[in-house]
Amino acid sequence: MLLDAPGKPLRPAELPEPEPSSGELLLRVRACAVCRTDLHIVDGELTRPKLPLVPGHMIVADVVGEERRVGVPWLGWTDGECAYCVADLENLCDRAQFTGYDRDGGFAEYAVADERFCFALPEGYADLEVAPLLCSGLIGYRALRFTGDAPRLGLYGFGASAHIIVQVALHQGRRVFAFTRPGDTEGQEFARELGAEWAGGSDQSPPEELDAAIIFAPVGALVPTALRAVRKAGTVVCAGIHMSDIPAFPYELLWGERVVRSVANLTRRDGEEFLALAPRVPVRTQIRSFALEEANEAIDHLRRGEVHGSAVLQPTVVEQLDRDLRMHLPPDP
Ligand SMILES: [Zn+2]
Numbered sequence: 247m248l249l250d251a252p253g254k255p256l257r258p259a260e261l262p263e264p265e266p267s268s269g270e271l272l273l274r275v276r277a278c279a280v281c282r283t284d285l286h287i288v289d290g291e292l293t294r295p296k297l298p299l300v301p302g303h304m305i306v307a308d309v310v311g312e313e314r315r316v317g318v319p320w321l322g323w324t325d326g327e328c329a330y331c332v333a334d335l336e337n338l339c340d341r342a343q344f345t346g347y348d349r350d351g352g353f354a355e356y357a358v359a360d361e362r363f364c365f366a367l368p369e370g371y372a373d374l375e376v377a378p379l380l381c382s383g384l385i386g387y388r389a390l391r392f393t394g395d396a397p398r399l400g401l402y403g404f405g406a407s408a409h410i411i412v413q414v415a416l417h418q419g420r421r422v423f424a425f426t427r428p429g430d431t432e433g434q435e436f437a438r439e440l441g442a443e444w445a446g447g448s449d450q451s452p453p454e455e456l457d458a459a460i461i462f463a464p465v466g467a468l469v470p471t472a473l474r475a476v477r478k479a480g481t482v483v484c485a486g487i488h489m490s491d492i493p494a495f496p497y498e499l500l501w502g503e504r505v506v507r508s509v510a511n512l513t514r515r516d517g518e519e520f521l522a523l524a525p526r527v528p529v530r531t532q533i534r535s536f537a538l539e540e541a542n543e544a545i546d547h548l549r550r551g552e553v554h555g556s557a558v559l560q561p562t563v564v565e566q567l568d569r570d571l572r573m574h575l576p577p578d579p
């Protein structure tokens with residue numbers, strides 16, 4: 247599925263099979279989860295995608311000609327030599343290339359990826375289940391790390407990332423307070439089912455002070471809201487790649503050594519750590535599957551907040567092969 251220009255729907259296209267360069271793998275895509283970042287790219291809020299572009303950066307694929315399954319994340323290539331790469335901050339590499347943005351991604355039957363940035367995937371996860379771990383999971387995990395050992399954690403926006411991170415946070419012995427769009431009682435119920443001890447609208451105050459909060463929703467107005475909810479020296483982490491403007495707020499909300507910070511991209515170490523941790527939790531993803539050709543529909547569902555958990559695309563060929571195996575997958579909500 248191809249993006250010709252921002253603001254236009256993706257279009258089905260017959261492309262030649264991509265050719266791997268040296269150090270790259272040719273991949274047959276088995277599943278690719280849809281991220282909020284894909285929405286920002288399609289809507290033109292991230293302004294410099296390669297065009298035309300095959301989006302998609304949570305790719306589960308077989309290496310063509312080998313018996314090996316790999317995962318391809320958002321970080322697709324770094325130069326390995328800039329000041330950030332040398333300082334173990336490859337997520338901030340000046341020349342980084344991102345999958346499904348600077349490089350063609352996984353909304354396709356075939357893809358290529360630099361082998362150094364591909365992850366081995368934990369066994370025991372079906373292709374559809376494991377795909378959301380590759381961005382929603384591991385960038386969420388990087389955000390969670392930035393909250394330190396905060397015991398009372400707020401999650402603003404209970405979508406694909408939060409539904410994974412709530413499980414990791416509980417596994418670490420934290421207490422979780424979930425905030426959804428005001429009035430989204432279904433989303434609040436979903437959060438409580440996954441173990442949040444309290445769930446409410448983002449217009450509500452939590453029943454007690456929080457030690458940290460992660461904002462997954464792309465809504466700048468949630469920054470002062472979350473600051474109001476955290477204790478002195480508490481941290482508010484903005485986990486999305488794009489956010490609407492943050493409104494002015496009184497300095498008093500930041501006072502008391504409160505911290506606001508963003509999370510950008512991922513390092514390979516984040517991925518390795520998180521993919522080792524996920525089966526130990528064990529993280530279970532709730533997915534809603536779409537055929538590859540239904541990419542626009544999947545994106546629209548995500549935009550309207552109608553997917554509880556993750557939307558995952560699957561090429562039709564693979565979908566048919568897998569039909570017999572789908573019994574053990576979570577049902578569509
Ligand atoms: Zn993503």
Ligand SMILES: [Zn+2]
Nearest residue numbers: 326328331339
């Ligand atoms: Zn670099």
